[in-house]
Amino acid sequence: MPGEGHTAQPCDLTDDAALQQMVLSLDSLDGVVFCAGVITYLPAQFTTQAKIADIFNVNFNSQIILVQQLMKKKKLNKKASLFFISSLSSQLGIPATLLYASSKAALNAAVKVLAAELAPQKIRVNAVCPGIVRTPLIDAAKDVMEEDKFNEAEKEYPLGYGAPEDVANTAIFYLSDASRWATGNIMILDGGYTLK
């Protein structure tokens, strides 16, 4: 990352002890973006307990424990903003996304509850549900979807697939005071995909 004034603290968020240690080492925070996520494309009949755990441990459990630790260790300043990267798939019925979509839908529910619990401290909690964004995670989709079909599917997006900056810009808005009256929002960001 270019520029100054930042530090990097790599941490395996699925490792409870490591997560607790990392939170302890932090200064108090004005904003947090929760963006840990993994994906698998799996038809429902191949679901196993292990595969549920693989997805939920990263996409849901680790994020919730991180919030819990930040709260318990008093690391969130008053008027802080928490922002979760969810997924448009949490609102749709895309075949083979049972575990991924469910884990993100669980996050959406958590955002609402956390927004209500943290409102007395003026801490805001919001999420964005992006459609398809060209990121390295998309390589997982290319692995199971033929590349020409992947490119063809972009026609379903009136504004085309998104770029990482498009999601980052929503994070800037929700972390800033420009969104000071917004909490519990689940924002759709999909280049018009769900207009039809």
Next chain:
Amino acid sequence: MEITTFVASFADLFDETPKSEIGEGTDFKQIEEWSSLLGLATIAMVDENYGVRISGDEIRESGTITDLFNLVKKKAAEK
């Protein structure tokens, strides 16, 4: 690794197509019931039964079920 077991597991992914219509030499993408979801089911079945990952492009490049079997066998041997 037996091809008869592989063909049986592959045929089991289909709900409508009679098992008698699915054999070693079948050009599986020409089966009417074939779909992208069955492609994902094939990837999941191979992962579950043989512990190897095949890709959508590799499925596209395979013609018959034997081609698919040989691909899985080669990948399993390289593990």
